Amino acid sequence: MKYKNNLHARKGFTLLELIVAIAIGLIIAAAAMQLFIGGFLTSRMQEANAELQNSGIFGLDYMTRDIRLANFGNTRPDLNDQTPLGGIILTARDAVDTNTNITFPSSAPFISKGLLSHSKGNQEDVSGVKNEWQGLSNVNQTSDQLTIQFVAPNEMVNCEGNNVQEGDYVIQRYFLRQDPADASSGNNFALACDANTPTASGVTPVANPSTISGFGDAGQVIMPRVDHFVVQLGVRDSNNRLAYYSINQYRAEASKARAKTPAVVPPRIVAVKIAVLVRSMDDTKNQNIDLSKTISVLNQDITLKDTSTLYARRVYSTTVALRNGLGVPK
Template identity: 35%
Template sequence: MSHIKQVGFTLIELMIALALGLVIVAAATMLFLTSSRSQALQQGQLSLQDDANFGLNYIVKDIRLGNLNTINSSINDLTTYGGIVFRSSENSVEVSGVERANIPISIVGKTVNETLLTRSDGLEVGTSPQWTGVSNVQDRSSDQLTIQFVPQYVLDHKNTANENDDVWYGGSDCEGTELEFSRTEGRQVIVQRYFLRPDNNNSKNEPNTPLALACDAGHYPLEGSPNEITGLGDDGEIILQRVDHFRVLYSIQSGENHRYVDTATYMAMASRPRILAVQLGVLARSNQSVGTGTEFSDSQVFRVLDQDVTVTKPIGNSSKYARQVVTQTIALRNAFGERGQ
């Protein structure tokens, strides 16, 4: 009988082939992991930039309405019916024997509590949904900005001779509520406050306390002696998610001295000059983790306008997130005109 010769790989050849295969698989795995990390980083940075820029631009559009349709072009802590709201009947000041504030003195009670007005780091905080100074950075409180303005109303006569069904239309406020008031109610002054608050619509894996920049709006009658602000003092509507810190500064000029100050500094001045512009700064975070690499340090310092801040290190969460500081300087166009001070 003839013997059949068997042909195959030797043990050494199999070992070499297996080693080469493992090298190729390892290289492919490294390429895949690197691509995944790069994609996560790019998506995180993209969502971060889109959310922060678009969200802040939405606020900028509203803040430019500050002091709209008021007689006095000067914005300070005594500008009534317009401007930035620093004072109410709760913290009014006496000028020439008359109590003065931004909100009419006739309005008293919880709707004009100081913690619903413009606030900054270092001032007394309230309880939620009032301003609490909540922030995700170490040893700093976030700020709150409250503005007021009179919309450009249009009176709709409903094509009837009956004035009882006439309606004032003034667009919508920052919560998306249509500004529609009857002739009896009259035109209303709109009050809007911007502040950080916890965001309950979030993932369980997110670091720290998920915070969002929200806007709360209310209104009171322009004519007569109003006694309350309707709608102000609730949780408001979220404008920008995943914000770790919110800072506000004001451009003031006294003679040739021009500088930016926060609310606490401005209110402590013996003479409060007019405000010409507002600076906003937010420390925003990406919506997803960008991995656990060392390129994002827990001790990284961010410059938010005049503050150097470090994010509070989360407990039990090693995932890293991209963060970015976004700032805007807003000229208060309704505050320009003859400068009396």
């Protein structure tokens, strides 16, 4: 019996075809990886922007609601650094000076200077006492501090979450501190609010107390991850011209006005402008972020201290008209 040899030659890919196939596969894989990385970075940026909006927009809105109450309950609508119980607190009574915004207590211990409104300059040195104004900032400028006072127009909750009766005295201070409050180092700062202890429920509220209790602690966080906090005072002079000063600039202008012969009434404080530089929680890894770029915050040109971590950052600002300080003095 004869068998027919039916073997067929089998042909595979040539070396050139294999190289081309591998190259095409690598290109497709690289494109897919690029899409994945791009989507990941986009997701990180979107998440960071959402954090910034939650912190900046809602935090400022919360602050402005209370700042609008500044000077409520005071019979003097003309606000300056000597207005008794004036809504913007620049001065406090001590053993020598009695023409001040805080008119009590009448004897020591007095309210610490580190708890008043401040900005750096004009011989205003930061406090060395924990939780007082220390100018903490993650930029090349010190942060400011704003302190306000008013009488509660109705039952409300102060910035520390405590219930306040209608007609009770309220003092609140906005400043940057370490987050958490017990941290002794690091650059994780938060905008916090410190308030006095309200009159206990069932006890008649006091609009003009003789002392302040519970004021000067770490307060409660309003905005986390704040790198810088700036305050400007909107003032109107006798010619009805409006200008904005930093807190220390206004102090200097008020002193200059009183030093004239004859003495001139200092410009009236009619508005407060505030701005915050907030950052994201995590490093976005986005190489498009330029950390060396100058950032403008209320006419301050600032630069970041941290030039390695690619946090997303944004400036939020608002202006609050002091409705209780716009009237004509009697």
